[in-house]
Amino acid sequence: MxxxxxxxxxxxxxxxxxxxxxxxxxxxxxxxPAGKEAIEIALEHxxxxxxxxxxxxxxxxxxxxxxxxKKSYDVPVIYLSAYNDEKTQExxxxxxxxxxxxxxxxxxxxxxAIELALTKSYLEKKLKDSEKRYRLLADNSTDLISxxxxxxxxxxxxxxxxxxxxxxxxxxxxxxxxxxIHPEEHEMVQESFSKLSKTNKSLTIEFRILNxxxxxxxxxxxxxxxxxxxSDLIQIIGTSRDISLRKNVxxxxxxxxxxxxxxxxxxxxxxxxxxxxxxSLLNLQARYIDNEEAKEILEDSQNRARSMALVHExxxxxxxxxxxxxxxxxxxIATDLLRGHQNKxxxxxxxxxxxxxxxxxxxxxxxxxxxxxxxxxxxxHAFPDDTVGTVQISLSERDHKFVTLEVSDNxxxxxxxxxxxxxxxxxxxxxxxxxxxxxxxxxxxxxDGTQIKVEFEI
Numbered sequence: 001m002x003x004x005x006x007x008x009x010x011x012x013x014x015x016x017x018x019x020x021x022x023x024x025x026x027x028x029x030x031x032x033p034a035g036k037e038a039i040e041i042a043l044e045h046x047x048x049x050x051x052x053x054x055x056x057x058x059x060x061x062x063x064x065x066x067x068x069x070k071k072s073y074d075v076p077v078i079y080l081s082a083y084n085d086e087k088t089q090e091x092x093x094x095x096x097x098x099x100x101x102x103x104x105x106x107x108x109x110x111x112x113a114i115e116l117a118l119t120k121s122y123l124e125k126k127l128k129d130s131e132k133r134y135r136l137l138a139d140n141s142t143d144l145i146s147x148x149x150x151x152x153x154x155x156x157x158x159x160x161x162x163x164x165x166x167x168x169x170x171x172x173x174x175x176x177x178x179x180x181i182h183p184e185e186h187e188m189v190q191e192s193f194s195k196l197s198k199t200n201k202s203l204t205i206e207f208r209i210l211n212x213x214x215x216x217x218x219x220x221x222x223x224x225x226x227x228x229x230x231s232d233l234i235q236i237i238g239t240s241r242d243i244s245l246r247k248n249v250x251x252x253x254x255x256x257x258x259x260x261x262x263x264x265x266x267x268x269x270x271x272x273x274x275x276x277x278x279x280s281l282l283n284l285q286a287r288y289i290d291n292e293e294a295k296e297i298l299e300d301s302q303n304r305a306r307s308m309a310l311v312h313e314x315x316x317x318x319x320x321x322x323x324x325x326x327x328x329x330x331x332x333i334a335t336d337l338l339r340g341h342q343n344k345x346x347x348x349x350x351x352x353x354x355x356x357x358x359x360x361x362x363x364x365x366x367x368x369x370x371x372x373x374x375x376x377x378x379x380x381h382a383f384p385d386d387t388v389g390t391v392q393i394s395l396s397e398r399d400h401k402f403v404t405l406e407v408s409d410n411x412x413x414x415x416x417x418x419x420x421x422x423x424x425x426x427x428x429x430x431x432x433x434x435x436x437x438x439x440x441x442x443x444x445x446x447x448d449g450t451q452i453k454v455e456f457e458i
Contacts (some may be wrong), residue, residue, distance in 0.1 A: 004047040008038040033062030042423040054081035068179040076121040144240040166212030182208035279305040307372040327354035353394040374407040380409025408451040
């Protein structure tokens with residue numbers, strides 16, 4: 001479709017020349033001899049450009065006609081006139097024409113001026129449409145959009161500011177938002193914006209800001225800098241959203257987690273105390289029994305209760321309520337068992353090769369009981385008649401996936417008829433049961449003493 005150009009010219013010959021040229025150049029000319037007719041045609045046909053003679057017949061000159069037309073819609077104008085006095089040009093400037101061309105005009109100069117005016121008008125229209133779309137998005141966004149100069153002063157803020165913070169945009173434009181940032185986050189915000197000025201990446205921070213009611217609101221703000229051709233900071237654009245609800249939920253979760261940890265600690269403390277009470281009761285009961293075999297049974301039960309109590313004691317003291325450093329725990333169990341046995345045989349030494357391996361409490365408790373049974377068995381049976389010997393305990397991890405616990409001694413070894421699956425011993429029955437519970441593998445060798453190994457996956 002041809003572009004329409006309105007010719008406003010009261011000299012018939014000049015009008016005919018302009019009309020002919022426009023047709024040759026591929027435009028659709030519209031003609032008006034005076035200002036009043038020019039207004040009527042312009043408002044009816046909306047031409048893409050007006051070629052306006054300034055001095056026209058009648059009461060209205062070209063400048064006045066353009067002023068009236070531009071009240072209804074914006075159109076590019078090229079003034080054509082033989083009268084270029086300063087006063088007339090000064091009036092014409094306020095209508096923002098694209099150019100002035102003196103009569104008689106040069107045909108090539110006019111063609112170039114028309115093409116330039118139409119191109120410039122097209123680009124300006126695209127820019128205005130783009131600005132209008134983005135303004136519409138900003139003005140209707142539920143997030144708060146703001147633009148700050150390189151001093152931090154607010155140049156623009158979206159209407160959502162009133163909904164989020166209670167301030168009308170006019171109340172805070174030109175002000176520094178640093179004055180309403182919570183004192184605890186003030187330094188962090190300043191450092192973040194200083195960092196933003198040195199990077200091309202966007203930056204997201206969380207901070208509190210004072211609303212109009214005097215309460216602090218949590219905002220999550222993502223900012224991006226705008227630079228000039230010399231890469232100097234000229235503006236910062238920020239998009240903020242209210243995260244107060246999320247922060248309140250996080251705070252409640254932290255509080256709930258803290259209470260849960262306190263509760264679990266209290267449970268571990270009470271379980272540990274109850275197990276120690278059981279151990280003490282077994283110890284007291286043993287004093288009233290003369291039968292040595294019965295005493296040993298009570299002593300074994302006491303050790304089992306103590307090994308479980310030690311798990312809960314360490315969990316009570318630990319910041320990690322789910323995992324236990326089994327290396328440290330194994331060292332405590334073995335040392336306590338040796339100390340108790342040294343009353344009977346002081347010639348046994350303990351060698352510990354333990355890695356610090358965190359294990360889930362559901363693994364630690366059965367593995368602790370397994371360790372207790374194996375160490376007690378070695379201390380009681382590996383070195384008869386107070387013979388000198390060593391019990392070695394090792395704990396190692398492989399590929400961050402497999403754990404091996406091994407208890408070995410250089411004592412007399414197991415009898416040739418020993419069968420782990422067919423033995424009348426509560427201790428080994430407990431070991432077999434608990435190894436199956438942790439989905440482990442039990443290996444027993446009896447060369448130069450006894451080596452018992454438990455392997456399992458974590």
